[in-house]
Amino acid sequence: MATMQDVANLAGVSLSTVSYTLTGKRPVSAATRARIEAAMAELGFRRHAAARALAARRTHVLALAYPTYGVALGATLNDIVRGAVEAARESGYELVLWPVDSTEPEVLRELAGQRTADGVLLMEVALDDPRIEAVESVGVPCAMIGRTQDPGDRVWVDIDFEDALTQAVEHLWGLGHRSIAFLNRSQAQLDTHYGPAVRARDAYVAAMTEHGLDPLTVACDVTPPAGRRVGTELLASHRDLTALIVMNELALFGVASALREADLQVPRDFSVLAVAIAEDISQMYDRPLSFLAAPGPDQGRLAVRGLLDLIEGRTTTGGTNLRCALHPQSTTGPVPVP
Amino acid sequence: MATMQDVANLAGVSLSTVSYTLTGKRPVSAATRARIEAAMAELGFRRHAAARALAARRTHVLALAYPTYGVALGATLNDIVRGAVEAARESGYELVLWPVDSTEPEVLRELAGQRTADGVLLMEVALDDPRIEAVESVGVPCAMIGRTQDPGDRVWVDIDFEDALTQAVEHLWGLGHRSIAFLNRSQAQLDTHYGPAVRARDAYVAAMTEHGLDPLTVACDVTPPAGRRVGTELLASHRDLTALIVMNELALFGVASALREADLQVPRDFSVLAVAIAEDISQMYDRPLSFLAAPGPDQGRLAVRGLLDLIEGRTTTGGTNLRCALHPQSTTGPVPVP
C-alpha cells in the first residue's frame, strides 16, 4: 500500500504538498499538482482513512442507524438511504449503515463513542427515542428522520402528514366521493401516540369535517393478512363506502384481496388511495396504484444536509416537514353512480 | 474526550499498561486492572477507533455491501445481516453496511481501498460479479453470500438449492401430489444463468423425473402482479395441477390472488410450497405458509466466520452449502380426491 510519502518521493515534492493537493486547503501549482497526480495514479495511491481521521479529527463518515427487525418492505427505507448517500457524497462524506435497532441504544452509544462517524442519522424515530440521548451523550451530532415528541432545536425531517391527508381527502372529494374511510397504522402505534399515525388521523378527521363528511378511521396491524381482515370487515359493515385512504404499506396488499373477494372492481366500484408509500411499493400493487409518494430521497438528503450543518458548525435549519406528491393512477376514479 | 493517557494518569500507570488491559495481549495484575477500569469508568473513556486502527493496522470493522435497489422485501437480506452482525460481535468486530449496488464496483473499490474495513462481505453475488475483483484489487479480503460461476478457493456460503427442491418435491409427493409445477425466478435470471434459478430448476426437474413425474417449470418476474398473471395462466392451462412450488418471494403474493380468483381453496384443492424464503415473509401470507426456510442468519454467520479466517490468517473453509429447513404449515395438504 502506497503512502503519501511514497507519492511525495516519486513526484519529488514534500509530503505536505501532496496533502494539500488532496485537501485543497492551500494552493498548489498546476505543474506540481500534475506531477503528484501522475505519481498517485502510478502507485495506485489511496488515502488511509484511519490516518486521515486521526490527523484531521474528522472521519468524513456519516452513519445511519438502520433497523433490521420488523422491516418487511425495504423500499421505503432504501429510498431514504439513497437520498442520504447522494447528499453525503456531494459533500465529500461517505454514508454507512449501522445495523442497530431502536431497542439497543447502548450499541449506538458504543459505536458513536468510538468516533467512527462524524454524525449519526436516526430513522423511524419514536416519540421518546432513547437513541438520541445515547448518541448525544458521547458528543456526536445527530439528526432524525421523523421526530420525537419534543425535538427542541434538533435537526429533523418529517413528512407533512397534515398536508398529505388533506390532499388525499381533496382528491377523492374532487372525484365525487362522499363516503371515504381511512385505514391507519396499528392500534398499538396509536396507543403510544406514534406521531405519523396520530397526525395522519387527526388531519384526516379535520379534512373530512371541513368538507362536511363523517370520518371513519380504522386501525390495522402492519401485515397483509390484517389488511385483508380489516378490509373485509369494513366493506361488510359500511356498504355505502366508495373510497379508502390507506396509510399502511403492508395492509394495502391485504386490502386488495378484500376488495377482490367483495367483488368490487377498482376503480369502477371503489377507489383506493395509498398515502406516504415509496414508488417501488406502488408498483407491487395489482394495477397502477394512486398514491401520495413518500418523499424518501428528500428526507434522506435534507437530513444529511442538516447533520452536516451541525457538524461543520453552520447554523442549522431545525426541522422540516416534507410534502407528499400526489400520483393519481388507476385505483382512484369517479364515484360510482348508484 | 478522555484519552488513554488521561486514564493512565488517573490510574497512576503508564499508557501502555492501559492498552494491555484493553487488548489483553500482555498480563496485567488484577489490582492494576481494577484501578484502570475504575479510571476508565470515571472518565467515560472510549477507545478512539481511528487511532486504534492506525496503530494496530486493523479496523475491527467488517463491511457488508448492501444493495438498495430492487430490494422490495427487506426481510431476506436482514436475516443475513443479523446473523453476520452477531458473528462479528462474537469475535470483537463491528459490522457496518455499505449501501452499494452491484452495478457500482468502483464505489466499493474506493471504500475498500481506504481500508475502512478489514474485510468485505458481498451478498446477492452474480455469476460474474465485478465487485469481487474491485475489492480484491485493493488487497482487502472478501467473502460471498451466494457464489460466482467459478469461486476458486474463495470463501462463499450458498443455499443448497439441490437439496431444497428435492425436499420440496418429496414433501408434496408424500402428500400424494403427482402434478406439481415449479414457479421459478425471472426469465432474465435464467437467461444469464443466475445460479439459484438454474440450480433450483435443474434440481426440481431431477427430483420430478426420479419420481417418474413430468416437470413443469415457469419463469416469472419478481413482482406480485407477475405472479398473479403467471399463476392465472398456469392454473387455466393445466387444470390437473394440484401443487405449486414457488421460489419467488414477491410472485408468491400474486399467486395467492390467482388461486383465490380461480376459486381454489388452499390446501383443500391446491397446495403451495414456498422455497428459500425468510420466515418473516411466510408470515405475510394469507394463512400459515408451508415453506422451506432460507438459512439467512446462518449464511451471514458462516460468511463472517470465513471472512475472519481469511483476515486473521487461519486456513479457510472454502465454500459451504446450507440446507433449508422444511416448515410444513397450512398451505400444503393431501392431494384432493377427484
Place this chain on the structure above:
DNA sequence: GCGCTTCGACGAAGCGCTTCGACAGAGTAT
C-alpha cells in the same frame, strides 16, 4: 534597485493508539 506582498512549497509537530524491547522484582532450581 529597494523593500513590499503574494504564491507555492517545505519541515516538523502532533492526532491517540499498539507494540516492541527493556527491566525490576519475585519465584524457582541449583
Place this chain on the structure above:
DNA sequence: ATACTCTGTCGAAGCGCTTCGTCGAAGCGC
C-alpha cells in the same frame, strides 16, 4: 548465594495522515 525464568510494568517508536509556522522566489510599485 548464584543463575535463571516468569510476571508485570514502563518508555519510546511508530502507524499515515493534517496542519501550522516558515521561508525562498517571484512579482510589484516607486
